[in-house]
Amino acid sequence: MSIKAFELVPVLERDLLIGDKTWMTIDCIECCGKNLYVGTSDCFIYHFLLEEKVSSSGRLVFTPVKQLHMYLGLKKAVNELKAASALNRLLVLCDNTVTLLHMINLEPIPSGAKIKGVIAFAVNENPVTGDPFCVEVCTISLKRKTVQIYTVHEDCVQLLKEVSAPEQPVAIAVDGYFLCLAMSTQYIILCYNTGVSQDLFPFNSEEKQPIVKRIGREEFLLAGPGALGMFVTAAGISQRAPVHWSENVIGAAVCFPYVVALDEEFVTVHSMLDQQQKQTIPFRDGHILQDFEGKLILATSKEIHILLPLPLERQIQDLLASHRIEEALVLAKAARRNIPKDKFQVMYRRILQQAGFIQFGQLQFLEAKELFRNGQLDVRELMSLYPLLLPSTSTFIRSHPPLHEYADLNQLMQGDQEKIKKCKRFLMSYLNEIRSTEVANGYKAEIDTALLKLYAEDNHDSLLDLLVSENSCLLVDSVSWLEKYEKYFALGLLYHYNGQNEAALQLWVKIVDGELQDTTRSDLFDYIVDFLSFCSNHELVWKYADWALQRNEEVGVRIFTRRPVDENQTISMNPDDIVNYLHKYKKAIVVYLEHFVFERKIQKEKYHTHLAILYLDKVLELHSQGGYVSEELSSARCTLKNLLQHSNLYRVHLLLGKIQETDLYMERAILHGKLEEHEKALEILVHKLKDFQAAEDYCLWNSNGEDPLRRQKLFHMLLTLYLHPDDTSDELVMAGVDLLNKHAIHFDAIRVLQLIPEEWSLQLLSPFLTKAMRRSFHSKCTAELSSNLAKSENLIFKHTKVKSRGNSIKLSDKKICQVCCSFFTEPMFVRYPDGSLVHIHCATKPHSLPATDQNFASHKNQS
Numbered sequence: 064m065s066i067k068a069f070e071l072v073p074v075l076e077r078d079l080l081i082g083d084k085t086w087m088t089i090d091c092i093e094c095c096g097k098n099l100y101v102g103t104s105d106c107f108i109y110h111f112l113l114e115e116k117v118s119s120s121g122r123l124v125f126t127p128v129k130q131l132h133m134y135l136g137l138k139k140a141v142n143e144l145k146a147a148s149a150l151n152r153l154l155v156l157c158d159n160t161v162t163l164l165h166m167i168n169l170e171p172i173p174s175g176a177k178i179k180g181v182i183a184f185a186v187n188e189n190p191v192t193g194d195p196f197c198v199e200v201c202t203i204s205l206k207r208k209t210v211q212i213y214t215v216h217e218d219c220v221q222l223l224k225e226v227s228a229p230e231q232p233v234a235i236a237v238d239g240y241f242l243c244l245a246m247s248t249q250y251i252i253l254c255y256n257t258g259v260s261q262d263l264f265p266f267n268s269e270e271k272q273p274i275v276k277r278i279g280r281e282e283f284l285l286a287g288p289g290a291l292g293m294f295v296t297a298a299g300i301s302q303r304a305p306v307h308w309s310e311n312v313i314g315a316a317v318c319f320p321y322v323v324a325l326d327e328e329f330v331t332v333h334s335m336l337d338q339q340q341k342q343t344i345p346f347r348d349g350h351i352l353q354d355f356e357g358k359l360i361l362a363t364s365k366e367i368h369i370l371l372p373l374p375l376e377r378q379i380q381d382l383l384a385s386h387r388i389e390e391a392l393v394l395a396k397a398a399r400r401n402i403p404k405d406k407f408q409v410m411y412r413r414i415l416q417q418a419g420f421i422q423f424g425q426l427q428f429l430e431a432k433e434l435f436r437n438g439q440l441d442v443r444e445l446m447s448l449y450p451l452l453l454p455s456t457s458t459f460i461r462s463h464p465p466l467h468e469y470a471d472l473n474q475l476m477q478g479d480q481e482k483i484k485k486c487k488r489f490l491m492s493y494l495n496e497i498r499s500t501e502v503a504n505g506y507k508a509e510i511d512t513a514l515l516k517l518y519a520e521d522n523h524d525s526l527l528d529l530l531v532s533e534n535s536c537l538l539v540d541s542v543s544w545l546e547k548y549e550k551y552f553a554l555g556l557l558y559h560y561n562g563q564n565e566a567a568l569q570l571w572v573k574i575v576d577g578e579l580q581d582t583t584r585s586d587l588f589d590y591i592v593d594f595l596s597f598c599s600n601h602e603l604v605w606k607y608a609d610w611a612l613q614r615n616e617e618v619g620v621r622i623f624t625r626r627p628v629d630e631n632q633t634i635s636m637n638p639d640d641i642v643n644y645l646h647k648y649k650k651a652i653v654v655y656l657e658h659f660v661f662e663r664k665i666q667k668e669k670y671h672t673h674l675a676i677l678y679l680d681k682v683l684e685l686h687s688q689g690g691y692v693s694e695e696l697s698s699a700r701c702t703l704k705n706l707l708q709h710s711n712l713y714r715v716h717l718l719l720g721k722i723q724e725t726d727l728y729m730e731r732a733i734l735h736g737k738l739e740e741h742e743k744a745l746e747i748l749v750h751k752l753k754d755f756q757a758a759e760d761y762c763l764w765n766s767n768g769e770d771p772l773r774r775q776k777l778f779h780m781l782l783t784l785y786l787h788p789d790d791t792s793d794e795l796v797m798a799g800v801d802l803l804n805k806h807a808i809h810f811d812a813i814r815v816l817q818l819i820p821e822e823w824s825l826q827l828l829s830p831f832l833t834k835a836m837r838r839s840f841h842s843k844c845t846a847e848l849s850s851n852l853a854k855s856e857n858l859i860f861k862h863t864k865v866k867s868r869g870n871s872i873k874l875s876d877k878k879i880c881q882v883c884c885s886f887f888t889e890p891m892f893v894r895y896p897d898g899s900l901v902h903i904h905c906a907t908k909p910h911s912l913p914a915t916d917q918n919f920a921s922h923k924n925q926s
Contacts, residue, residue: 549579
C-alpha cells in the first residue's frame with residue numbers, strides 16, 4: 064500500500080550547471096555539509112553551496128550558489144568524488160588515479176600525493192586505526208586482483224595493507240576490517256585483517272550493474288539475484304528480509320526505515336519493516352543515487368535533485384488518516400531510533416490513542432481497549448463522545464490537536480441506535496475495568512458518575528453493586544439521572560452512601576407505600592427493616608419504627624431484635640426504652656421479649672415475668688372466648704408451659720395469683736412446683752386433671768439434673784397419692800402399679816413394701832420386684848468391688864514402705880541431701896521410698912521435701 068515518504072526537490076538545474084555545453088554530462092557527485100561537488104564528463108569539478116530555505120507554502124527549497132570550478136586537464140571523465148572534511152580534502156578518482164584536492168579552492172596539495180592504478184575506492188566510515196587526523200581508503204587495483212588499504216593524511220598517502228581477491232573486484236564497500244566486494248561472478252565478504260573470505264551469492268556483472276552499499280555497522284546492501292535487494296552482515300548472514308525491486312536497478316540507498324532504488328524510469332521506495340513497496344516517483348534518465356549524511360541525492364546527466372524524506376510523524380498521520388493502523392504502529396516503533404526518548408514516548412502514546420479511536424469507530428472494541436490502555440488515554444476523551452455523560456461540573460477540554468474527527472457518538476454512528484448501544488456497553492466494560500487502576504487517578508468522580516448514568520440507562524444489575532461499594536459518584540448529576548430512569552431504590556443507596564439516610568428512607572418508604580414505582584427489590588420492606596436495625600441514628604429509628612410496626616409487627620420488630628450489641632452503644636438501644644415503646648404492639652412486644660429471653664438468654668426477672676404475663680394473658684383471653692380445645696389455645700398454653708418449666712426467673716406468686724381461680728391446672732401445678740409445693744402440684748395433676756402421665760412427667764422434669772434422692776422423693780409422693788386410704792379407686796391403684804413397674808429403679812423397695820396393701824398379688828408386682836432385686840444385688844456387688852480395690856491399694860502401699868526400710872544405707876562424700884544439696888556431715892537423715900536421702904531438719908519441713916506425691920505421703924506416714 065502506498066504512502067508518501069519522500070518528496071523530490073530540484074537542486075541544480077540544467078541552465079545553472081551546463082549552460083550551453085550540451086556535450087557535458089554529470090558523472091559523479093559529492094555532498095558534505097552545505098558543499099556540493101559535481102564531477103563532469105569533460106574533467107571539470109564544480110563546487111556549489113546549498114542554502115536551505117522554507118518557502119511560504121511550508122516546503123523546503125534549496126538554492127545553489129556556485130563557488131568555483133576546476134579543470135583537471137586530463138580530458139577524462141571524473142569517476143568518483145569523496146570529501147574528507149576532517150582533513151579539508153577532496154579525493155578525486157580520474158583516469159584511474161586518486162588525487163587529493165583542497166576542499167575550498169580545489170587546488171592540488173603541494174606534496175602531489177596520489178594513488179595510481181585504481182578502478183574504484185571507498186572511504187572506511189568505521190576506521191580501525193583510531194587516528195583522527197587521517198582517513199582510511201580502500202581501493203581496487205586496476206591490473207591485479209587485489210585491494211589496497213591506505214591511510215590518507217593532509218599531504219601524504221600511506222599503504223597499510225594489500226589483500227588478494229579470488230577474482231577481479233568491480234565494486235567495493237568497507238566497514239572496519241570487512242570488505243564487501245562485487246566480483247564479476249559473485250559477491251564476497253573479505254576480512255583484510257585475517258584474510259578470511261566468505262562467498263555470499265552469485266552475481267553476473269555482464270548482465271547488470273553491481274550495487275554494494277554500506278548501510279550500517281557491519282551491514283551491507285547488495286543487488287542480489289531475482290531482482291532482490293539483499294541485506295548482508297559482515298558475518299555473511301542476513302538479519303532482514305530482502306526487498307523486491309525492479310530488474311533494472313542501477314542505484315540504491317537506505318534512509319531508515321526505507322530502501323530507495325533507482326532504475327531508468329522510476330524511484331521506488333520499499334519499507335525495511337514489512338518489505339512492501341510504499342512509493343513510486345517517476346524519474347527518467349536517472350543514473351546516480353547516493354546517500355550523503357542522510358540526504359538522498361538523485362542525478363540525471365544534466366540535473367541534480369534531492370529526495371527529501373517527509374517527517375515520520377507526518378507519514379504516520381497519513382497512515383492513520385487512511386486507517387492503516389498496523390502500518391502506522393510499525394512505522395512509529397521504527398521511529399524510536401531517530402527521536403529522543405521523551406519525545407518519542409509522548410508521540411507514541413498519542414499515536415496509540417489515535418489508533419484506538421479509529422478502532423473504536425469501526426466497533427473493534429477489544430483492539431480499541433488495548434490501544435487506549437497502552438496509550439494511557441485520558442478516559443475523559445472517550446467519555447466526551449457520549450452526550451451528557453461527563454459531569455456538569457467537569458472542566459475537561461478535548462486534546463488539541465484532536466485525537467479524532469468525531470463530534471459525538473451520534474455523528475460517529477450516524478444515528479444507528481444498535482451501534483450506539485454497543486458503544487455504550489463497551490464504555491461500561493472499559494470504565495469498570497479501569498476504575499480501580501492508576502488510569503483512573505484524578506478522574507474517579509467522572510468515571511463513577513459516568514458508570515452510574517450508563518447502568519441506569521441500560522437497567523444494568525451492576526448499578527446496585529456500584530452504589531453499595533466505595534464510589535465517587537457526584538450527587539448533583541446522579542440524582543437527576545436516577546430520577547429520570549425511575550431508579551429510586553438506587554437513588555436511596557446513593558443518598559445513604561453520602562450520609563443522607565433520612566432522604567434514603569423517605570424514598571424507600573414511598574416505594575413501599577406505592578407513591579413511587581420501582582420494582583428493583585420486591586423485598587424492599589424487609590430491606591428497610593434491616594437498614595433501620597443497623598442504623599446508628601436512634602432518632603431516625605424511632606421515627607420510622609412506627610411505620611414498620613403498623614405495616615407488619617412481626618417483621619417490623621426486627622428493627623430491635625436484629626440490632627447488634629456493641630460496647631460503644633452507637634448502635635445498641637436501651638432495652639427498657641424499647642419495651643416501653645412496644646407496649647402498644649401486642650405481637651411485637653412478645654417477639655422482642657422472646658428474643659431477649661430465649662435467643663440472647665438475658666437473665667433478668669422483669670423480662671421473664673413480663674413475657675410470662677403476656678403469654679398468660681393471651682391464654683386467658685382465648686380461654687374466655689370459649690375456645691378451650693382450639694388449636695390456637697393449645698399452642699398458646701404449650702408456649703406458656705415451656706416458659707414456666709424452663710425459666711426460674713419469673714415471679715411465681717404473681718402468676719399463681721392470676722390463675723388461682725381458673726381451671727388451668729397444668730400451669731398451676733408447674734407454678735406450685737417452682738415453689739417446692741410438690742404435694743399440691745401432684746394433687747392437682749392426679750385429682751383435678753386425672754392426668755397420670757403428666758404426673759410422672761412432672762416428677763421427671765422437676766428432678767432433672769438433681770440429686771437422685773430428689774427424684775425418689777417425688778415418686779414416693781406420687782405413689783402415696785395413688786395409694787391414699789381415702790381414695791381406693793381402681794383407676795388410682797392401677798396408676799400406682801404402673802408407676803412402680805415402670806420406674807422401679809427410682810423407688811426405695813423397703814418403703815414401697817411397707818406402703819402397698821397386703822392383698823396385692825406377687826404377680827402384680829413381679830416387674831417391680833425383679834428390677835428392685837437386680838438393683839439391690841448390683842449395689843451390693845459394686846460396694847464389695849470398691850472395698851476390695853481399696854484394700855489392694857493399701858497393701859501395695861504398705862509393701863512399698865516396708866521394702867524401702869529394709870535396704871541398707873551407705874553414706875559417702877558423694878551423697879548429698881536432695882533438698883538443701885549439702886553433703887551428709889551428720890548421721891541424722893531420712894530415706895524416702897524413692898531412694899532419696901534428706902537431712903532430718905529438711906524432712907521436718909514439708910515444703911522442703913522433693914515435689915512428689917509419694918514422698919509427701921511417705922513423710923506423713925513416718926511422722
